[in-house]
Amino acid sequence: MRVGVLSLQGAFREHLAVLDSLGVATRKVTRPEHLENIDSIILPGGESSAMVRIAATTELFPVLGEKISAGLPVFGTCAGLILLADRLTDASLDGFDRLGGLDVTVARNAYGRQRESFCAPVQVTGLDGAFDATFIRAPQILDLGTGVEVLSKYAAVPVLVRQGNIWGGSFHPELGSDMRIHEEFLHSLGATV
Ligand code: GLN
DSSP, rough: OOEEOOOSSSSSHHHHHHHHHHOOOOEOOSSSGTTOOSSEEEESOOHHHHHHHHTTTTSHHHHHHHHHHHOEEEEEETTHHHHHHHHHSSSTTTSSSOOOOEEEEETTTTTTOGOEEEEEEEBBBOOOOOOEEEESOOOEEEEEEOOOEEEETTEEEEEEEETTEEEEESTTTTSSSHHHHHHHHHTTOOOOO
């Protein structure tokens, strides 16, 4: 199995490091041709408005969006969740290609500004013991389509969701040394990590 990591901007190195530690082959994805022969892709946190601007210089997002709708498994974290959301509450990214595919409405920056970043223990379906989730200018998931399963909540609000092979989370699972959420995603794809 080879996992791509969208590497335009943001916390892609941290995701690559987690995947390396788990012994999974990776590829940095910055251009459409990097999507060949990957089995899934992770979209990191960072700044979605920067990612859509950088991505607009190639056909990367239209091609990736088609692959996701054709079944390529994907995990979007934080800014990556914003790229995957079918609906955003504000118009700040209007006019730019995103990806879509995840039947949720997302509010950008709804957990506050950079200085309001926080870490909180959350329970995650399938994991024994809490996961320390880091929220950085995090997007909030406001509503869910019927096909979307909630894997974790913080303060009664969904923060990790799954719609088949499309996973999205408000927080940064790649920060810290706990790799269990990456393992869960990879296990769901049949990987033995
Ligand atoms: N607020 C950022 C955005 O809107 C996301 C923050 C993050 O990825 N940590 O893109």
